[in-house]
Amino acid sequence: MLQQTPVARVLPVHQAWLDRWPSPAALAAEASGEAVRAWGRLGYPRRALRLHAAAVAIVADHGGVVPDSYDALRALPGVGDYTAAAVAAFAYRQRQVVLDTNVRRVLGRAVSGVEFPPRSVTKAERAVAEELLPADPPTAATWSVAVMELGALVCTADRPRCPTCPVVDRCAWHTAGRPAYDGPPRPVQTYAGTDRQCRGRLLAVLRDAPGSVPKSRLDAAWDIADQRERCLASLVADGLVVATGSGRYSLP
DNA sequence: CACACGTGGAC
DNA sequence: TGTCCAAGTGT
Numbered sequence: 075m076l077q078q079t080p081v082a083r084v085l086p087v088h089q090a091w092l093d094r095w096p097s098p099a100a101l102a103a104e105a106s107g108e109a110v111r112a113w114g115r116l117g118y119p120r121r122a123l124r125l126h127a128a129a130v131a132i133v134a135d136h137g138g139v140v141p142d143s144y145d146a147l148r149a150l151p152g153v154g155d156y157t158a159a160a161v162a163a164f165a166y167r168q169r170q171v172v173l174d175t176n177v178r179r180v181l182g183r184a185v186s187g188v189e190f191p192p193r194s195v196t197k198a199e200r201a202v203a204e205e206l207l208p209a210d211p212p213t214a215a216t217w218s219v220a221v222m223e224l225g226a227l228v229c230t231a232d233r234p235r236c237p238t239c240p241v242v243d244r245c246a247w248h249t250a251g252r253p254a255y256d257g258p259p260r261p262v263q264t265y266a267g268t269d270r271q272c273r274g275r276l277l278a279v280l281r282d283a284p285g286s287v288p289k290s291r292l293d294a295a296w297d298i299a300d301q302r303e304r305c306l307a308s309l310v311a312d313g314l315v316v317a318t319g320s321g322r323y324s325l326p
Numbered sequence: 327c328a329c330a331c332g333t334g335g336a337c
Numbered sequence: 338t339g340t341c342c343a344a345g346t347g348t
Contacts, residue, residue, distance in 0.1 A: 076344040083334075083343090117332030124346085154346045174344050194327080222344070231342080232336095263342075265332080274332050312331095 075125075077157070079116050081226070087114055099138045101129035107325030110314060111281050119277055119314055123326075124152025142166040160218075169214035171203045176225025177218075181206070183229060187246030189255040190231075272296050272305040277314060286324035 075084040075091075091112055095101040101109065106126040113122035128150040132140055140161065141147055147158035159170040173195055182191040185202050192199070208214045228235045236242050236252070247253070265271055275295045279287060296302040306323075309315040316326045 078331090078343055078345055079333075080335080080343045115333060117334085118345090120331070121346085152346065156345060160344070172344090176344065226344075260341085261329095262340075268330095270331060271333095277332090 075116055075121070077121060077152075078118065083116065087112070087116055095129075097138065098129040098132040098140065101126060102133045105326065106313070107316075110277075110325050114281070115278075117274075120312060121152055123313055127151040128153065140165065142168070144168075144170060163215045163218045167212045167215040169207060169209070169211040170218065171200060171207060172218040172222060173200065173203055174222060176222050176229075177203065179231065180221050180225040180229045183234075183247035184241055184245045187250050187253075188257070189247060189253065190257065192257070193260070269301065269305050269308070272298075272301055273309055276302070276306055276309060280315060280323060280325050283324075286318045286322040289321045289323060292323060 075088055094112065095104070104126070106123055109122045109126040110119050113119055116122075131150055132138060136146065141150075142162065142165075144158050144162050147153050147161050148155065150158075153161075156172065156174050159172045160174070162168040163170040163172050175191075178191040178195065178199060181199065181202055182188050185206075206217075208217050224239070224241075228239050236245075236248055239245065239248075242248050276292050279291055279295050283291070292306060293299075293302065296305070306315065310317060313326055315323055318324050
């Protein structure tokens, strides 16, 4: 849920989710559409589908227990490099290089002296993170969560709280006078009128309906017919929507 | 490697 | 008001 979504927005959904599905087996026993519905408006609903698929895989391949090896975690749907490392480190106290946007920003500033890290993870970043990671596994795990929290709470993207930072005296960026970011501009992420917005509107209709809906309900949710049809087809292809016959649609 | 993929709060 | 973007992943 936290992949590209602010913590504050995740918290209530996360709590309700665990109340309803306290184990991978509980989630795996549900229809995937229920996961999409419970996902609500967190965004990127394919994550809900992947989380459900991960629960199914955990039951099928790991006896219902979230695996503890990086490789097994990494093989689960929706679990990439960051999430596999984070679960192995935070849940199982392993020594893993956890490189999320917070850690990258902290190391970028403290070590490299730049306000923001590169667009994508570089080998140099990974080398710096590995170099700093303590050798002892549980100590490394604590280090990882600490650096991440430092980025989330103190070394924030905007308005960093340098006066309260425990490593301000050793921060290359602060020492250099907090120079402004001068790298390439980040591409603007348009949204209004995109397929993304159209898909979101269509899925919202199905999420808020108890069962299936006639296609006329979807037609009413987006004006541009060809875009609407393309998006509906892509939602079906993604497994987020199913055609139930007689021109009706529902969550899977 | 670039791009698609949702959403809503902050300024 | 429009712009930015937040504990990334898959293709």
